[in-house]
Amino acid sequence: MPEQRRIIFKHIDSPGYTNDIACYQQNGGYETLKAAVLRKPEELIEEVKKSGLRGRGGAGFSCGLKWSLLDRKSGKPIYLIVNADESEPGTFKDRYILHQDPHQLIEGMMITCFANNVKQAYIYIRGEFPEGARILEKALAEARKANFVGSNIVGTTYSCDIFVHRGAGAYICGEETGLIESIEGKRPYPRIKPPFFPAVLGLYQCPTIVNNVETLCHVKHIAAMGGEAYSKIGTPGNTGTRILCVSGHVKRPGYYEFEVGKLTLGELLNDVCGGPLPGRTFKAVIPGGSSAKILRFGERFKGKRKVGAEMQDYDWGLDDVPMDFDSLAMIGSMAGSGGVIVMDDSVSMVEALANINAFYAHESCGQCTPCREGSLWMKRITNRMVLGGARPEDGALLKNVADQIAGRTICAFGEACSWPTQSFVLKFGEEFKTYAERTKDSSATLATTPLV
Amino acid sequence: MNLSDTTVKQIDEVITHYPVKRSAALPLLHLVQEDQGYISQDAIAWIATKLELQPINVYELVTFYPMFRQKPIGKRHIKVCRTLSCALMGGYKTCSEFETQFNTKKGEISPGGEVTIEFVECLASCGTAPVVLIDDTLHQHVDCAKARALSDQIKAELKAKA
Amino acid sequence: MIATPTVDLITVNIDGKDVAVPKGTNVIEAAAKVGVDVPHYCYHPKLTVVGNCRMCLVEMGLPAVDPATKTPVMDPATGKQKINWMPRPVIGCATNASPGLHIRTTTQLVKDCREGVMEFLLVNHPLDCPICDQAGECKLQEQATGYGRGYSRYVEDKNVKPKRTVLGPRVTLDDERCILCSRCIRFSKEVAKDDVLGFIDRGSTSTLTCFPGKQLENNYSLNTVDICPVGALTSTDFRFKMRVWFLKQTNSIDTETSVGANTVVWSREGQIYRITPRQNDEVNDTWMADSGRILYKQVKAEDRLTHTSVAKQAASLAEAITKASELIKANAGAVRLVASGKNTVEEQFLIKHLADSLATKTSLISRVGAGDNILVSKDHNPNVRGALLTGLISELPTAQLTTLSSEIDSGKVKVVISFSEDLTAAGISESQLSKVQVIYIGTHHNKTSGLAAIVIPSLTVFEKSGTFINQQFRIQKFVAAVPGPAGVVDDLVILTHLTSSLHGTTVQLTQAAGLLAQTWTSLSATIPSLAPLSFSTIPDTGLLVDSTAFAKLPFVETETLHFKPVV
Numbered sequence A: 001m002p003e004q005r006r007i008i009f010k011h012i013d014s015p016g017y018t019n020d021i022a023c024y025q026q027n028g029g030y031e032t033l034k035a036a037v038l039r040k041p042e043e044l045i046e047e048v049k050k051s052g053l054r055g056r057g058g059a060g061f062s063c064g065l066k067w068s069l070l071d072r073k074s075g076k077p078i079y080l081i082v083n084a085d086e087s088e089p090g091t092f093k094d095r096y097i098l099h100q101d102p103h104q105l106i107e108g109m110m111i112t113c114f115a116n117n118v119k120q121a122y123i124y125i126r127g128e129f130p131e132g133a134r135i136l137e138k139a140l141a142e143a144r145k146a147n148f149v150g151s152n153i154v155g156t157t158y159s160c161d162i163f164v165h166r167g168a169g170a171y172i173c174g175e176e177t178g179l180i181e182s183i184e185g186k187r188p189y190p191r192i193k194p195p196f197f198p199a200v201l202g203l204y205q206c207p208t209i210v211n212n213v214e215t216l217c218h219v220k221h222i223a224a225m226g227g228e229a230y231s232k233i234g235t236p237g238n239t240g241t242r243i244l245c246v247s248g249h250v251k252r253p254g255y256y257e258f259e260v261g262k263l264t265l266g267e268l269l270n271d272v273c274g275g276p277l278p279g280r281t282f283k284a285v286i287p288g289g290s291s292a293k294i295l296r297f298g299e300r301f302k303g304k305r306k307v308g309a310e311m312q313d314y315d316w317g318l319d320d321v322p323m324d325f326d327s328l329a330m331i332g333s334m335a336g337s338g339g340v341i342v343m344d345d346s347v348s349m350v351e352a353l354a355n356i357n358a359f360y361a362h363e364s365c366g367q368c369t370p371c372r373e374g375s376l377w378m379k380r381i382t383n384r385m386v387l388g389g390a391r392p393e394d395g396a397l398l399k400n401v402a403d404q405i406a407g408r409t410i411c412a413f414g415e416a417c418s419w420p421t422q423s424f425v426l427k428f429g430e431e432f433k434t435y436a437e438r439t440k441d442s443s444a445t446l447a448t449t450p451l452v
Numbered sequence B: 001m002n003l004s005d006t007t008v009k010q011i012d013e014v015i016t017h018y019p020v021k022r023s024a025a026l027p028l029l030h031l032v033q034e035d036q037g038y039i040s041q042d043a044i045a046w047i048a049t050k051l052e053l054q055p056i057n058v059y060e061l062v063t064f065y066p067m068f069r070q071k072p073i074g075k076r077h078i079k080v081c082r083t084l085s086c087a088l089m090g091g092y093k094t095c096s097e098f099e100t101q102f103n104t105k106k107g108e109i110s111p112g113g114e115v116t117i118e119f120v121e122c123l124a125s126c127g128t129a130p131v132v133l134i135d136d137t138l139h140q141h142v143d144c145a146k147a148r149a150l151s152d153q154i155k156a157e158l159k160a161k162a
Numbered sequence C: 001m002i003a004t005p006t007v008d009l010i011t012v013n014i015d016g017k018d019v020a021v022p023k024g025t026n027v028i029e030a031a032a033k034v035g036v037d038v039p040h041y042c043y044h045p046k047l048t049v050v051g052n053c054r055m056c057l058v059e060m061g062l063p064a065v066d067p068a069t070k071t072p073v074m075d076p077a078t079g080k081q082k083i084n085w086m087p088r089p090v091i092g093c094a095t096n097a098s099p100g101l102h103i104r105t106t107t108q109l110v111k112d113c114r115e116g117v118m119e120f121l122l123v124n125h126p127l128d129c130p131i132c133d134q135a136g137e138c139k140l141q142e143q144a145t146g147y148g149r150g151y152s153r154y155v156e157d158k159n160v161k162p163k164r165t166v167l168g169p170r171v172t173l174d175d176e177r178c179i180l181c182s183r184c185i186r187f188s189k190e191v192a193k194d195d196v197l198g199f200i201d202r203g204s205t206s207t208l209t210c211f212p213g214k215q216l217e218n219n220y221s222l223n224t225v226d227i228c229p230v231g232a233l234t235s236t237d238f239r240f241k242m243r244v245w246f247l248k249q250t251n252s253i254d255t256e257t258s259v260g261a262n263t264v265v266w267s268r269e270g271q272i273y274r275i276t277p278r279q280n281d282e283v284n285d286t287w288m289a290d291s292g293r294i295l296y297k298q299v300k301a302e303d304r305l306t307h308t309s310v311a312k313q314a315a316s317l318a319e320a321i322t323k324a325s326e327l328i329k330a331n332a333g334a335v336r337l338v339a340s341g342k343n344t345v346e347e348q349f350l351i352k353h354l355a356d357s358l359a360t361k362t363s364l365i366s367r368v369g370a371g372d373n374i375l376v377s378k379d380h381n382p383n384v385r386g387a388l389l390t391g392l393i394s395e396l397p398t399a400q401l402t403t404l405s406s407e408i409d410s411g412k413v414k415v416v417i418s419f420s421e422d423l424t425a426a427g428i429s430e431s432q433l434s435k436v437q438v439i440y441i442g443t444h445h446n447k448t449s450g451l452a453a454i455v456i457p458s459l460t461v462f463e464k465s466g467t468f469i470n471q472q473f474r475i476q477k478f479v480a481a482v483p484g485p486a487g488v489v490d491d492l493v494i495l496t497h498l499t500s501s502l503h504g505t506t507v508q509l510t511q512a513a514g515l516l517a518q519t520w521t522s523l524s525a526t527i528p529s530l531a532p533l534s535f536s537t538i539p540d541t542g543l544l545v546d547s548t549a550f551a552k553l554p555f556v557e558t559e560t561l562h563f564k565p566v567v
Helices: A021-026 A031-036 A041-051 A063-068 A094-100 A102-116 A130-145 A176-183 A213-225 A227-231 A265-272 A325-330 A349-363 A369-389 A394-403 A413-427 A429-440 B005-015 B021-036 B041-050 B055-064 B084-088 B091-102 B144-161 C027-033 C108-123 C139-147 C183-190 C222-227 C317-330 C345-358 C384-389 C402-409 C430-435 C491-502 C512-526
Strands: A079-084 A120-125 A161-166 A208-212 A241-248 A254-259 A282-286 A300-307 A310-317 A339-344 B076-081 B115-120 B132-134 B137-139 C009-014 C017-022 C057-063 C083-085 C102-104 C171-173 C197-200 C207-210 C233-235 C248-253 C262-268 C271-277 C335-339 C362-364 C415-419 C437-442 C454-457 C466-469 C474-478
Touching: A021 A102, A021 A130, A031 A102, A031 A213, A041 A063, A041 A102, A041 A213, A041 A227, A063 A208, A063 A213, A079 A102, A079 A176, A079 A213, A094 A102, A094 A130, A094 A213, A102 A120, A102 A130, A102 A161, A102 A208, A102 A213, A120 A130, A120 A176, A130 A161, A161 B021, A176 A208, A208 A213, A213 A227, A241 A265, A241 B084, A254 A265, A265 A282, A265 A339, A282 A349, A300 A325, A339 B084, A349 A369, A349 A413, A349 A429, A349 B084, A369 A394, A369 A413, A369 A429, A369 C108, A394 A413, A394 A429, A413 A429, B005 B021, B021 B041, B021 B055, B041 B055, B055 C197, B076 B091, B076 B144, B084 B091, B091 B115, B091 B144, B132 B144, C009 C027, C017 C027, C027 C057, C027 C102, C057 C108, C083 C102, C108 C139, C171 C222, C183 C197, C183 C222, C222 C233, C222 C271, C248 C474, C317 C415, C317 C437, C317 C454, C317 C491, C335 C345, C335 C402, C345 C362, C345 C384, C345 C466, C345 C491, C345 C512, C384 C466, C402 C430, C491 C512
Parallel strands: A079 A120, A079 A208, A120 A161, A241 A339, B076 B115, C009 C102, C335 C362, C335 C415, C415 C437, C437 C454
Antiparallel strands: A241 A254, A282 A339, A300 A310, B076 B132, B132 B137, C009 C017, C057 C083, C057 C102, C171 C233, C197 C207, C248 C262, C262 C271, C466 C474
């Protein structure tokens, strides 16, 4: 079994490690920032490009490329926003960074700010982290006092402040343009792209970088070890480490940091997480946050993939799938935000989908017709099914409704809310067809663990 | 609006964080809710004036974000996570247990005024499901037994306070 | 007239048809140029683009370019540059024309998208067309015929929302019909400058509303009803009055100020039911003020003049004309005319003719009032510029008729002819009026008509045809929407008869329409800046006329939509 490689989570849960600046500095904190400000900003951007770092928020977009798209010629101030909304169900990695190691994030941010000549940075932290917000405020006060944040940092002429901005319980604020609208004090309706690409017309219509918490922590380590060295961690195209958050029906749920692609799903669930609960078998797994398409145990995936320079055949069971961006995309799901939700044979897929659909119907901002009406409709169908009104044709109807949403909305929520339905029905179609039969027996309807 | 001096000071400070006043809408709503317990219509109008906005601009936010409430709640706020990972581990049962313990229903103030229980969406602590946020404190692995213990603790604390 | 600035045209291809459009034109507008309709709800040409309804999804392609060499990739099959089609549909409203842009609107994917959006819009819609005012002009209804399923797959309960919200004094809202397109919110904020509407709650339960205690009461509130693509926002005045398909539409001009907003008058069987704005991108875009929409009520107003009288006794029009002519002749040299800034250009031209033949002066009464910098200007007379252009006046009108007042006092004036104006509102007292003989030709009763020796009723703007010249010196025409009260004739007829009676000639009672054409023959022959025109050749959106002769006059108007005063 591959060993964890803790870079980002090096100090998480380590005894005696506290979230104050003194402890951080005793462990070498802010040395990277001190060294970074002596370099040319372009060099730092180059390191990040070389590192191959991909965003850890969900889409896996190249971080270096994102930065290079920034409109630096407009003359307008540049903003950095940290997406600490951590709202994708199944994901809980940023929570630990924010609560236990906030200075790691602040250092990564300041390096990013310096590299990109950012004028002002905001941390958009989800409203459900009130404690995290207080910890961040305290850490920022310490960092300002120590001259790592604020005016003329560490003896340079470069100034940049960071403020904490709290959300208030809206999943859509995890979408970067919705988040920007939220900071602007508006309803967080995602913006149309074109023309409102954050890199050009972001916060206050100025060029803006929006990066995930974990991504910016990686930037700190890239600046420390160099992009070249970082790119050797993980696998080509899927570099670095990543934190996998496992929840649901395993013996040892939790967060684990591994080199990307060096671990298979089977190793993660069986070896790292201790396998299924006693007397149970794995039934399904959602590998990248609740919007990722579900995978069914027993499925096989065949095809060709690029290994090094050549194409190789692959024939994988679910256990064999490497936990990286490309492999999970290849088998029709996604690595997303790293939230792995495991379901064993006690779970009814109709009920699990009903739970997910309730979430998306609640969180749709309501801007685009297909998502607004479709997410609610899907919720109503699955609810009706669970409450005894299932019809054999509901599975097909659900899929058809979902098909009318994905790819037709302003933001990726359209996909996020339809992928679960599409994949649940595709992978567990039989269960949807026969659910009506099952619920005719009233004793069977009393699920031991209700999901809706 | 009868805001504490500290709140007023925090409000004036937080407005300086943004080049555009409107950006301070969410921070102000948080501060006012912490101060007053909920966001009244007067508070909406007050914030709008403070930020040179129309009241509808603030009203739109209060109703969009689930964390803002327009009515008072019980002395303690119990938020049980409803989303998949917690539900898989018994979150629905945890919620009913709290309802039983305080003889109340979700969204209502318990008869003794002790608590308001709410189902909320993902609290981002799925690895320690089921989780419950009581006021600002996260409680992990809250099965029915732990829910009973937490309920007893809340009752005892409130009794001691009274 | 005014030269159009040259714009860079680029060629885009819509459903196989090339069309040249200015760079940046969006796909909905570009497609319209080749007769391709791209259905939409939230998009409105005069509001910001939000792209939320998703009805205008189309397929988009761009000419292929080799990434390495940057040279065009040719398609050997067609010999033309290859088009790279995007796998996902894009919204037409936010896709702007770029060179070589290709759009497909007839593919299966586009059809699926439209059908999907239609189904979603209808699942929570009450489908109460039989009792809905919007029926007949509802975009949902319209698109449902093309992209509706014809049956519903939705078996769940529909959303329940407020059904009869009084949003303001003139607008009633049915939230269940609302499709959350946000046109009304954007209009209020961007055009009416009254950020009063918003959505509360979220997702499918989002509800349009005002903040409690606030109302949609600005003078542009009814535009939200016009632009509501469904039956959510309704005019409280028009609600449940008439099915729109029974109504006849007549082009008209708003007379409340010198802006001259273009309008449509909706009538049936001689009765007007509503007035709505008519698009004129140079004047009022697609908007008009609420205050202009109720002007039709003057047609059936209680104080409407309907009968000719001489010395308070009912008389025929011929008798009244004869008496008036006698009165004028008997007091030659002591007759004054008070015309109106509400008279049409044609009427002003004939009044000028009358004044010339009597060798007397004509006054005009100014109406300066509040403006709103949008579509209500400070000059509440619609046609002061017409009076200038016809030479009826040479200076701007004043609010007080001081010269006339002293001339009455000195006994210099014995007869005053007023065209719909109440002289008591312009500084002439009732006792002064009783010293002279008043001939009143107008639409409504007032103190002046009450004291007049001869009263000849005339027609409102809704019952006659003519032109006004607005603050931009744009001549704009309007057409009779409904017939006038029985026996009441057009001002042009009255003026023609009066003039000929004075000259001792008699004319046949002419049809107003013929008279209008006839008046235009002399108008264009007399006034150089109107020389090439006739009533029928004036475009529906009007025409700017040469105003250089009046450049130095201190007009009262300040900036409004599409108008900046000459400094």
